[in-house]
Amino acid sequence: MRQYEVTFIVDPVLSGDEIKSTAKTYEDMLKTEGAVIVNINDMGLRQLAYPINKRSSGIYFCTEFQVENGSMISKLELALRRDERIMRFLTVKLDKYGVKYNEDKRNGLIGKVQKPEKKSAKKDSRKPEPKKVVKPAPAPVVVQKEE
């Protein structure tokens, strides 16, 4: 079994139902080709870094799937290329680390928490911040009312 990941950008001009149906057609197509869909990640509307087809934003979808061999990938890519609703797509084969990474990300082990930590550490190395004296906050007095 090989695991692949296809990311595509859907035209944002379409209505909400059309966008969903676009994503659904490829999900169905994968299923009919005998692929096992692992995960579908709707990354939502994002600002593009540069305009594509005179659009400045797009709706990102990322689908992970497992297939026995990659012969159906060309079929999928041809369909994506012919589809006018798709602005861009990228198919990637995942190695074992990629599979594990995506699994961990889904389970919330890799998240946004890691990043700001690193950035702050980077800042510290450049400019050592004065140590802040953390004052212990006064403990909230809990008044229990007897009824």
Next chain:
Amino acid sequence: MASRDDIKFLSNPNIGSKKKKYCRFKKYGIKHIDYKDPDFLLQFINEQGKLLPRRITGNSLKYQKRVAIAVKRARHLALLPYVADLLK
């Protein structure tokens, strides 16, 4: 009158001591670089959106190549710009 103990840093004490660079992927055991995470990849490109060299990032050759691939994939998906000005 300043005593000798008050005069501490006539020059920057950090000048002589070089800080050893390291590969963050090796150090933290990151095996896979996600191309869908532009915030992370932003650390490896300069203001114009160009890849930073290894001598600045400190990445090992193996992971520098993977970073390059991830950045190029992100560019294709318009997550990162091909050309930019004042990116950071």
